[in-house]
Every structure is written in structure tokens, then in C-alpha cells.
Amino acid sequence: MKKQLIISLSIITSLFTGCATTTNPSASGVERKQFMMLSEQQVESMSTESYLATLKEASSKKTLNTDAAQVARVRGISQKLIQHSGQFRQDALQWKWEVNVEKNDQVNAYCMPGGKIMVFTGLIEKLKATDDELAAVIGHEIAHALREHGRERMSIASAQQMGLAGLAVLAGASSNKTAAAAGVQAAALGSSLFFALPNSREQEREADRIGLELSARAGFNPNAAVSLWQKMGQQGGSNPPEFLSTHPSNDARITDLQKMIPSMMPLYQEAIRKK
Ligand SMILES: [Zn+2]
Numbered sequence: 001m002k003k004q005l006i007i008s009l010s011i012i013t014s015l016f017t018g019c020a021t022t023t024n025p026s027a028s029g030v031e032r033k034q035f036m037m038l039s040e041q042q043v044e045s046m047s048t049e050s051y052l053a054t055l056k057e058a059s060s061k062k063t064l065n066t067d068a069a070q071v072a073r074v075r076g077i078s079q080k081l082i083q084h085s086g087q088f089r090q091d092a093l094q095w096k097w098e099v100n101v102e103k104n105d106q107v108n109a110y111c112m113p114g115g116k117i118m119v120f121t122g123l124i125e126k127l128k129a130t131d132d133e134l135a136a137v138i139g140h141e142i143a144h145a146l147r148e149h150g151r152e153r154m155s156i157a158s159a160q161q162m163g164l165a166g167l168a169v170l171a172g173a174s175s176n177k178t179a180a181a182a183g184v185q186a187a188a189l190g191s192s193l194f195f196a197l198p199n200s201r202e203q204e205r206e207a208d209r210i211g212l213e214l215s216a217r218a219g220f221n222p223n224a225a226v227s228l229w230q231k232m233g234q235q236g237g238s239n240p241p242e243f244l245s246t247h248p249s250n251d252a253r254i255t256d257l258q259k260m261i262p263s264m265m266p267l268y269q270e271a272i273r274k275k
Pocket of ligand 1: 140144199203204207246247
């Protein structure tokens, strides 16, 4: 009985040692502890594989980086944002960042774990996005990657899948085995989890805050986040932008952004002065 209790406790402890925050609070003040069951390496290798497959497919369809000026514009904006990622986590400066543009009418963009960015031409063209607005959306995506929200969602989904039955079977197993089993689960589902699971409202709020700070520090006007989301909301009617399926949004988001912006303006003004 006593032994069982100790085993249960050790499993619970092993699950919750995964709880830490991935980024420094910096000016945006995001410091929520996160549940991480899968390792950063597991998630990153899954993402890299999926991203490479996407590039290969787009390349064979001749939809990858078709407009040199557009690619240069998106990469230039992204680089300025990435330069400030160390503000939130030093290791991000060593990530193998990649930025590509896919010819696709969907209004969409994403940054996979480890810094693999994709922007769809639909987002640039349909929204007639300004540089500041593109920085708002790319900064928001980079923020999701810095916070490792994809890994967090995959971890939660794996834990739910394993469920209590899984924990019972694993009783007596080492914590490494628990993590390995979760890894096998996630690998079986593949990176489809990354796209299938929407971000939570809390993750969205964090990405908005960190994204705003990245934009401001890189010299892009944080107010563009508001006009960007307004444009996004005006799209589609019965066909809402793809972006909204993984980034649940509502009117409260714009109000929240408007509240956050004043605290970011000094960073923006300082960046502009240095230009
Ligand atoms: Zn988001």
C-alpha cells in the first residue's frame, strides 16, 4: 500500500516537473507555468520534419517563394523581430530559423516549434497588410513558438489520451518511461496535432502580449495589431480565414490589445529614435 502510494507520488511528481515557464517575463509580463510532458527535442524534430515536407510539396507544386520581392519583404520583417527574441529566451537566438512564403489564397501564417515560419500570400494580399501589420502577425506567431505553445498543446493532448488508465499501467514505470510513452503517442499523431488543436484563449493572450513587445522593440508600430485583427475579422463572412481556426478570436481580443498597447509605446518610440 505504502509502496503504491510512493509510486503514484513519483509519477505525479514526474508529470509536474514538466511545469515551468518557457520565457522571461520581460516587459510583457507573461510568466504562466506550463505543463510539458514531451521534450523540446521530440517536438522540434517532429516540426522540422513536417516543415521540410511542406517545403518539398510546395516546391514541387511551384508555390514556394514565387515572388522574390515579397519573400525579401517577409524575411526582412521577420529578421528584425527574431533579433529581439533573446529578450524572452536566449536560446532562441541560436534556433535554426527559417522564413518562407507559400502561394496560397488562404489568409494564414504560422511559426512551428523551433522557428519555422510560413506566411501565405493570401494573408499579405487579401488583407493588403502593411509592414507594421505583417510584423504584428509574424510577431504573434513567433511568440507562440517562443512560449512553446505547440509543445504544450501536444503535451496536454498526450496526457489526456493516456488518461488515468495509462497512468495505472505505467505504475512502477520510471518517469522516463512515462515520458517516452507520451512521446510515442504524440509521434503517432504526428505534427497534425500542431495544426488540429486550436490555441487556448490564454495562449492567445500571451502571444498577443509578447508579439506586441517584439514588434515595438523591432520598430514596428504596435497599433497595427489592432488594424490587423480588424481586417482579419472583416474577411470571409461564411468562410472565415484559416488563421482563425487555430487562433480563436473574439471582440475581447481587440479591446485587450488596445489596453496593452500604451505600455509598449515607449519601447517602440525608443526603437524609432535609434533608427
Ligand atoms: Zn495565436
